[in-house]
Amino acid sequence: MGALITTFGVGELSAINGVAGAFSEHIPVVHIVGCPSTISQRNGMLLHHTLGNGDFNVFANMSAQISCEVAKLTNPAEIATQIDHALRVCYIRSRPIYIMLPTDMVQAKVEGARLDTPIDLSEPDNExxxxxxxxxxxxxxxxxxxxxxxxxxxxxxxxxxxxxxxxxxxxxxxxxxxxxxxxxxxxxxxxxxxxxxxxxxxxxxxxxxxxxxxxxxxxxxxxxxxxxxxxxxxxxxxxxxxxxxxxxxxxxxxxxxxxxxxxxxxxxxxxxxxxxLNVQPSPVVQNEIPKAVDDSPAITQAYLWPRVGQFLQKNDIVITETGTANFGIWDTKFPSGVTALSQVLWGSIGWSVGACQGAALAAADDNSGRRTILFVGDGSFQLTAQELSTMIRLKLKPIIFVICNDGFTIERFIHGMEAEYNDISNWDFKALVDVFGGSKTAKKFAVKTKDELEQLLTDATFNAAECLQFVELYMPKEDAPRALIMTAEASAKNNAKKD
The missing domain is CATH 3.40.50.1220 (TPP-binding domain)
Structure with a gap:
């Protein structure tokens, strides 16, 4: 289970896209919202962070659509029961819950005896x-x-x-x-x-x-x-x-x-x-770079993803962004123990950068020594790049590959290669490491050819991942994983359907 705390109104609405993604993807998240006091709410006071209409339930009502439980903590005699129940629902149903915590309830005394009894997280038995x-x-x-x-x-x-x-x-x-x-x-x-x-x-x-x-x-x-x-x-x-x-x-x-x-x-x-049982043989799965891959120096999608499989180690955490990375990773065979994080259903671009920060923090907390590796497109990275600053501040050690292929590739394959709205500004991505305070603690690289990538992926220091490492990975603009091309064609046909 994850947890986040936001401010009433402005803060929670900034987070609502992420919470909706958790609901869509069956992720248990406890969303705690610090809200005005019960007296302020009861008197309908005209407060900042409100819509100015005295309605203090409007945001909870929004979140109710993407939460499996809403707990409004207004009565100290009931708070302990409400929290235990909400946490159980969150765990059992594996979806977000919403806890509304008024300022005057923060220091309120609640029933302490419940702390002696662990929350029952057992699933209901089938009939x-x-x-x-x-x-x-x-x-x-x-x-x-x-x-x-x-x-x-x-x-x-x-x-x-x-x-x-x-x-x-x-x-x-x-x-x-x-x-x-x-x-x-x-x-x-x-x-x-x-x-x-x-x-x-x-x-x-x-x-x-x-x-x-x-x-x-x-x-x-x-x-x-x-x-x-x-x-x-x-x-x-x-x-x-x-x-x-x-x-x-x-x-x-x-x-x-x-x-x-x-x-x-x-x-x-x-x-x-x-x-x-009648047991039939399974196909052999290998991280084999297709022989049909051309011998040009460019790093192609067909070359990259099997090569990533050779680079990965046991128990790595691999995060792939919506777009080429989400589809390319299908062609990567994992070593044992790898945790894969993606957002295939919700598909909110930029999600993966914050997810990388969270995964790297979790790996650091449990002292497991697991590497955290992110593959994110240049367009997606531009939406949430500031999380790189958080990773540097927390001294996290992810390996971040930014796929630099001049824009939103998946959208190009769905809506046309030349649509201007799929172009992005040409950032100096690796310069952000220094901008965000990582000049002395992080490393940055730019790779534009297969040979340069091979040299990096076989470097012992790079593989040890003892600091944050940021890689600009340059790939052809009009290249995409095989699965993405097929899916984009199907999406385009579906979008074109008429009643």
Missing amino acids: PESEDYVVDVVLKYLRAAKNPVILVDACAIRHRVLEEVHNLIEKTNLPVFVTPMGKGAVNEEHPTYGGVYAGAGSSPPQAQEIVESSDLILTIGALKSDFNTAGFSYRTSQLNTIDLHSDHCVVKYSTYPGVSMRGVLQKVIKQISASE
Whole structure:
């Protein structure tokens, strides 16, 4: 769970885009808003940071649409109960909550006895009869299938069933694939790992054929959005699909509301074995730079992303921005233990820079020694560049790659290469390191050729990541990852549809 504190009105509205992204992406966030005192609210006083109409609930009402719980702390006798309940809801539902804290409640005495009892974060049990029925049906279809596969998606991560996913993979030896939003959910060095399934954008391409020819696809935590499916390019049938979700299950065309995936997975794992399944081989996934990549010195998308896979280390944290990075990373095979952070569904450009700061801070707090690595486009970076200052101030040590390709590449492929609104100002990006106070503590680089990139990625000091390192990574303007081109074409066609 994450937490943020904002000022009433002006502060919370500045943060509302980020909170909406957390709601969209199933991220538990506690949003605490410091607001005027209960007396000021009751008297309808004309205060700064208000709309001047005496309505102190208007912003809470806005946030209610992107929160799974709104707690207005106005009565000291109820505050402890309200907070415990809100935190439980935030954790269980894996979505933001909104806590409205008036200034006169900050020092108010509340019930202290509750601090002796930990908050109950256990998920509600499934109704036993319904759960057992779903388990029996799932087992029946798994045992009968000729070439079953497992497909792991975003909500397996967000709703914390990765231990169950791992145990299922080990118990069944079935081919396992991830979606783009499921990157990092499984050990990509596992022998049964078959790559990223995203319809026509799958990587390796043979992953599409294997998944779509399967007579039973067991999906875990599916989130079938446009970018997660390469423009809705799935060619699978619900008749061959079992979808396990956090609050319901769908077996072929039958839906079982209220039956969550954790209980089902745990019982399936106990009752299944690989010997009773038809296990087919998975495709071999490697960080292999395609032979068709031209031998020009330019750093192309087709060259970069497999090379990134060779650069990554176990347990790295990898953040990819909406745009070329989000799609290019599909072609990167991760070492074990890598955490992948992206915002494929919400897609708010600039998100990744702040996310990098948060991830690097978390890594520093737990003293794990994990590297934090960001790939962000030049246009996106310009929206939230000031977070670089925060990273320098906090002495964080991320590796930041700014992809310099003259503007908003994904928009060029959707709306046309020459649209002027996709152009950006030509910043001296690496100069910002000094501007923000990092001249003595950080390093900066500019790489424009494959040889320069190779020299950097093989440098032992650079790999050690002992300080903040900022890299301008120059790439061709009209080049994009294969999956982005396919998805952009699908988006353009969808945008052009008429009633």
